[in-house]
Amino acid sequence: MPPVVLTCAHPSDQRWAVMKAVDVLTRGGIVGLPMETVYGLAARLTQPPAIERLKKIKNISTHPGWVIHVAQASQTRLYIRDLPSMAARIMKKSWPGPVAIQVRASAKEQAILGMLIQPAVAAEIISDGWITFRCPDQQVTREILADLPGPTAIIGAGERQPAGEVGDIPAHIVDQLDALVDAGPARYRKSSTIVRVEGDQWQIIRPGVIDERIIHRLAEQVIVFICTGNTCRSPMAAGIAGIWLARKLGLSPAALPKHHLVVESAGLHATDGLPATAEARTAARELGADLTAHRSRAVTVDLLQRADVIYTMTQSHRDELVERYPAVADKTFPLDPDSDIADPIGSEVGRYRQLAKRLEALIAQRLSGILP
Numbered sequence: 001m002p003p004v005v006l007t008c009a010h011p012s013d014q015r016w017a018v019m020k021a022v023d024v025l026t027r028g029g030i031v032g033l034p035m036e037t038v039y040g041l042a043a044r045l046t047q048p049p050a051i052e053r054l055k056k057i058k059n060i061s062t063h064p065g066w067v068i069h070v071a072q073a074s075q076t077r078l079y080i081r082d083l084p085s086m087a088a089r090i091m092k093k094s095w096p097g098p099v100a101i102q103v104r105a106s107a108k109e110q111a112i113l114g115m116l117i118q119p120a121v122a123a124e125i126i127s128d129g130w131i132t133f134r135c136p137d138q139q140v141t142r143e144i145l146a147d148l149p150g151p152t153a154i155i156g157a158g159e160r161q162p163a164g165e166v167g168d169i170p171a172h173i174v175d176q177l178d179a180l181v182d183a184g185p186a187r188y189r190k191s192s193t194i195v196r197v198e199g200d201q202w203q204i205i206r207p208g209v210i211d212e213r214i215i216h217r218l219a220e221q222v223i224v225f226i227c228t229g230n231t232c233r234s235p236m237a238a239g240i241a242g243i244w245l246a247r248k249l250g251l252s253p254a255a256l257p258k259h260h261l262v263v264e265s266a267g268l269h270a271t272d273g274l275p276a277t278a279e280a281r282t283a284a285r286e287l288g289a290d291l292t293a294h295r296s297r298a299v300t301v302d303l304l305q306r307a308d309v310i311y312t313m314t315q316s317h318r319d320e321l322v323e324r325y326p327a328v329a330d331k332t333f334p335l336d337p338d339s340d341i342a343d344p345i346g347s348e349v350g351r352y353r354q355l356a357k358r359l360e361a362l363i364a365q366r367l368s369g370i371l372p
Contacts, residue, residue, distance in 0.1 A: 003032070003177040005166075008184070014140050017181050022147045029178030030054055032169060033144065033154060035136040036187040037098045037209060038162040039169055040154040041177070042069070042144075045125065046117050051153070057176045058155060065127040066153035067100055069134050071146035076133050079113055079151070080105060086219055086260065087197040089308065093218045096137035098192040098209035105131040117151065125151075134192060140183055156191065164189030200259055217306060222262045223367070224307040225335070226317055230267030230296035232344055233313045235276045236356055237335065238265035239289030241363045248367075264307075266299045268320055273297075277345065283352035287360060304328050309370060314340035335362050 004024075006017035021031045021042075028047040033040050041057065043050040045066060055064065070076060073091045076083060080103055087103050105113065105126055113131075114122040125131055136142060136154075145152055157163040159170050165185040166174075174180065193208035195215055202219050204212055223241060227234035242263045246253045249261075256262070274296040276284075281291045304310065304325055310332040312318040322329045335341060341358070344351050 002175060004179045006179060006181045008034075008140055008181065014143075017140060018143045018147065021144045021179055021181055024179045025050075025144070025148055025152070030057065030176070031144075032157055032166070032174070032177050032180035033138075033141045034181055034183035034186060035138045035141055035154070037136070037190060037192045038164055038186050038188075039157040039166065041157050041173070042152055042154045044148065044150060045121055045153050046150040048118050048121055051121055051124070053176075054153070054155065057173055063127060064124050064155070065132065066121075066125045066155070067132045067134050068125065068151045069136060069141075069145055069154045071135065071142045072096075073135060079116075079131065079133075080109055082106075084197050084199060085221075086200055086202060089221060090195060090197065090202070090215070090218045091133075091135070094210070095135040096142060097135070098137065098188060098190075099215070099218075100132050100134040100192050100194040100206075102130050102132040102194060102196040102205060104129050104198060125153075130196065132194065137187075138183065140181060144181075162189060162191055220257075220260050220262045220306070221308050221370075222264065222306045223370075224303060224310045225263075225265040225313075226268060226299065226310060226321060227265075227313040228267055228269050228317070228343060229274075229345070230265055230270040230298075231274050231277050232280045232352075233341055233355070233359075234265035234267060235291055235294045235296075236280050236284045236289070236352075237311070237313075237359050237363065238263045239284045239291050239294070240287055240356065240360050241367060243288045244360065244363050244367060264303065265294075266297050266303055268299055268317060270296045270298045277352075279344070279347070279349045279352040282349055283356040286353065287356055299325075301325065307331065309333070311335040311366065313343075316340075333366075335359070335366065 008014045008017050024031050025044050028050045031042050033042045043054045073095050087101050157169045163169045166182045188209045191208045193210040194206040196203050196205045225234040225237040242253045276291040276294045284291050315334050344355050
């Protein structure tokens with residue numbers, strides 16, 4: 001008997017498709033679902049008979065290593081309590097999206113998973129101690145996942161090649177489904193990238209939509225300091241922060257990027273290419289920071305998107321930045337929450353030395369809470 005085909009041409013169709021798919025999956029059925037990568041086959045991991053059917057449909061005889069699909073990153077905390085900071089960072093920057101994150105599950109977490117679902121199914125989720133999560137960037141499927149209780153697995157619907165649209169799913173697979181949600185062609189027509197994270201290191205387990213260069217940028221913990229012209233306050237803050245982090249971690253400043261720590265600066269009204277002032281270079285050098293190579297640059301959308309946290313020198317800097325780029329509001333703070341850090345431009349080197357000491361103290365307070 002052919003499956004119920006649920007099209008998503010209009011908003012009303014989408015809501016009906018969500019309700020129907022949730023009902024079928026809740027009752028232990030198997031549903032073909034669209035994702036931004038490829039079409040997949042979904043079954044609830046709390047329904048062992050559905051999981052066994054899915055294995056037969058896909059002709060799986062080896063350890064399947066089911067990927068738990070979630071509607072939002074917070075749902076991973078149901079299974080992994082101590083998520084590595086790097087994994088959380090990649091999730092925050094890439095989800096929803098075509099990246100699956102694989103992390104270690106402790107013995108206690110594996111036992112909890114076994115209590116949530118049958119131990120035999122739990123054993124098929126864990127692969128040598130690893131568990132994998134993904135949050136697809138497909139609205140209908142994410143709404144379905146949000147309405148489902150318990151974990152859901154989704155596996156590619158294709159055989160020899162990925163199923164980029166409903167017509168690519170082999171007929172013998174379609175015939176065994178209980179429902180099929182048709183949302184048109186997938187955006188990428190390519191599998192997601194699977195990234196394994198352990199501690200502060202990562203590796204790509206399966207290449208996919210997102211390449212290694214982009215994963216590297218997603219994995220970085222980027223701290224950005226913002227002032228007006230990017231020739232005094234913010235470069236001093238960035239230089240001093242780099243030295244402070246290196247000392248705390250027992251590294252050289254040059255080694256910070258290898259540990260995925262990046263400290264940068266920019267100016268709201270900067271002219272690109274200007275060096276730090278001589279006084280700023282002198283005051284920073286006395287605290288161990290070398291600003292010789294610094295060149296000013298203006299704030300860019302790319303820099304702000306990459307940033308995990310942004311510190312401004314004044315409240316008005318923050319206000320202007322958030323007005324221009326509202327999306328950064330939740331991660332942007334004045335470096336000194338109690339008072340503005342005044343611009344020393346044109347002052348004697350003694351004032352720069354005072355500023356450097358103040359920046360050092362503020363940075364120690366701020367960064368102590370965000371060390372990996």
